[in-house]
Amino acid sequence: MNRAGLAALWSFWRRNPLQLFTLVAGLALATALWSGVQALNAEARASYDAAASVMGEGRYDQIVPRAGDTIAQDTYLALRRAGWQVGPVLEDSLTAGETRLRIVGLDPLTAPAGLGPVSQAGDTPLQTVLAEGVLFAHPGVAEALRDATSQRIVADAALPPDTAITDIGIAQRVLDRPGEISRLIVAERQPMGRPALDRIAPDLVLQPSRQSADIAQLTDSFHLNLTAFGLLSFAVGIFIVHGAIGLAFEQRRGMVRTLRTLGMPLRRLVLLMGLELLILSLVAGGIGVVLGYLLAASLLPDVAATLEGLYGAQISGALSLEPVWWLSGLAIAILGTALAATGALWRIARMPVLASGKARAWAVASTRARGLQAAAVALLLTASLALVTVGPALGDGLIAGFAGLACLLLGAALALPLLLDAMLALAQHRARGVLWQWFWADTRQQLPGLRLALMALLLAMAANVGVSTMVSSFRLTFIGFLDQRLTAELYVGVDTAERAAALQDFAAPRARTILPLLSVDTRLADQPTELYGARVGPSYADNWSFIADDAGTNGRVWDRVEQGRAVIINEQLARGADLWPGDDLAITPDVTLPIAGVAGDYGNPKGQAVIGEALFRDLFPDIRATRFGLRTDDPGDLRDALIEDFGLDPGQITDQAALKRFSLDVFERTFTVTGALNILTLAVAGFAILMSLLTLAGMRVPQLAPAWALGVTRRALGRLELLRAVILAALTLLVALPLGLALAWMLLAIINVEAFGWRLPMYLFPLDYARLGAFALLAALLAALWPARRLARTPAAHLLKVFANAN
């Protein structure tokens, strides 16, 4: 019985291969986009985990310098003598050939068990590690390292990407930083009664383990963004699946009734249909997972560049996916199918055996259903508003923001059929001429069959408008920001303080202004912050703009900064610590300054603060600038002089245009992934329309035959089909545009603030929207072309059959 039942069910797909293709392709695309994003996230997280497990990042408390990046060997020894169980770590980057890698040196004897070469030694005895100077390197960099050092290299895939790990003595030698330590790892067990840290090393600060897991925390928002896009793409794909299954089940009502009449028990039938969908979802899921892998592999280099550019997080450049990823891809395909099919299966399970076997006008919404839909729309839009306005106050603002976005998109998608129906009804009401009245009425009749594809199109177009507005607004703001900040015509870096002094002497008569780039990493208001000492002048005063300042009440901001009476902070620090103009900020234990201004700062997640150069030099006398901005009217001449007369390597000089170009390249690359997902989502929506139109074309004959019989030619009917698709796409675009702008506002004003700590101004880009609209209309036209051609060529005999009594 099972075989016969399955054969009958399968025969439907065999006779309707287009619907089978729609279902499988929709599910495969949905799974591919979702699992591709998950693959990217999984790969990045695996890299963070490797860093955490091999080098203890995030697992142990650490002691770090209050400012700068070096701990003196004597300070370390003093701590050890005082009873502190700490292990030294030296970490720095090294360029081997064209490969840039991270060298991490640990002391195997004092590092907590399980870290670094202690666990990596494996078959290699510990003595060998210490005596022979073995470097354990990620396979991706092992080869490059072999060419750069004479130390023995052991490739180890368990290490974080682009990383080599070794004994600290060897690291000091390889990095040419003798006697230096970057940080100290604090063992979990410490002796009682040891002296406090600030008594032995007041320049050091204890960083709790949770705070040192910065990378994982910082990148969470990026991964959440990716996940949200993956989910949106998945939702668009599931719309297609829902449509395909809903239509197929409606068309099979007659078969279901016949099967039951012939003795197939209902429960068995529902189980077989479930089994059929399970098999289809496994096949489509398998295809989707493979496509997802390919998608992730193609996007991974851009994601890696984004994560490194934005957060300094290193992730592997190659996918190494666990079986659990493949299984979860299949699971999401099954879950998606279940979501899409539950309603249809439920209706079949409740269908009386003597119910009509004819497919109802597919998915026609009853008045009650429309009322429920309208109520759901109102509920979702209210929930969206509530989540956006009060959500952040209740808990995780980012989650609340995304939930608000989801409610907005879902509510709008559900509202679309109601809005379209109202617009079409108005057009029908105003139509002059019988043909147009028929056309509008017929279009309304088509709406239920096309609504899911149109909802998918709405979501894709709104996402496109929203994300492109966000990215373009960000780009405009970022370009303005670069213009503000990169005021010097040349940027020059030297290796030593002595060379820096000589450079200043050399440049003084040749440059209009020399701007030393003085900075130190520190913690202000408990936030990791870069503190800058600025040589205040027109370069700063004329170019920087503030999102908030107290110039109105206290006078010019930069004058007070120059005099050491105020500090400027960036928006990230302001929002992170809730500090605004007028508040005080402790720069060191002894120096507290009022905040005079808050500046927008785009492209980094950390806090920044700017004080005057003189105060900076007082507070941090050991910090010497080795990078400088040079203002000049003739950058070409100055550049030549620096190379030929001062002997600088050309690589040590960067001109303003190159720096801006580089920054913009990083920016563009950051949004490559978003752009790719955006286009894919739009393509999936276009595919949904094509498949819906093709599927519906097969069911259109009975509706078109009367019009044909009354004198409308088949060619004219085909043309009207084309027009119908374009009109529906255009009306959907009308709804998508305001929805997309609302989405953009939420991304800029809520999601960005929660995820990155900055709020961007919103700009409008009418030309971009016009281009998207033209693209959407063209896509709808192309999608309708084939079905319309088929309709235009429907044999007269098929049309005549509609009027025959024979079934």
Place this chain on the structure above:
Amino acid sequence: MLLEITNLAKSFAGPEGPIEVLRGIDLSLGAGRTLALTGESGSGKSTLLHLVGGLDRADGGRIVIDGSEITGLDDAGRAALRRNTVSIVFQQFNLIPSLDVGANIAFQARLAGNHDPERAHALANALGLTDQLAKYPEDLSGGQQQRVAIARTLAAKPRLVLADEPTGNLDEATAAAVLDQMLALVSETGAALMMATHSPNLADRLDARVHLSLGRLA
């Protein structure tokens, strides 16, 4: 008796309260016998067939088929009854559109687990369908589709064949030919036949006839 119906009653909910469709029906049919159910539209013929075929539940009375009471059967029991004992020919044919003629003929027998390819072929031959086996229902005329439905019914070797206006969608000549074939084949298999029809001529060709009027046997 193969079929015994006692005091059968059935009503449906209507806008102004329950509508009695059948009441006090007593009827019996022996194995190998044929019975015509006549009556006007709405007299309850189809409802009676649906109840006997286990497609619907009676409100009162008993239906015993081959010694088994079916009125108390659950859904699965009634499905088994339709699979193994009773088979129904509908006015609308009810073929599976995505299966070809050969697969449609074999389908119910496969469900019942008693598919006999030779028998299916012989039935197709007897009903003039041999050349149509690879075609799909949509490619057949109404008469041919009804022949396929009859072949499907008889291929499953039911004890009782129920036919609900089986020729109602066919022209007179085709209807006569189809009925000839159906009666001959039912007779060959030894099954009993209960057929609802409007046509007195067709009813005359069966062993017995009962007339339903307003839900009661006249």
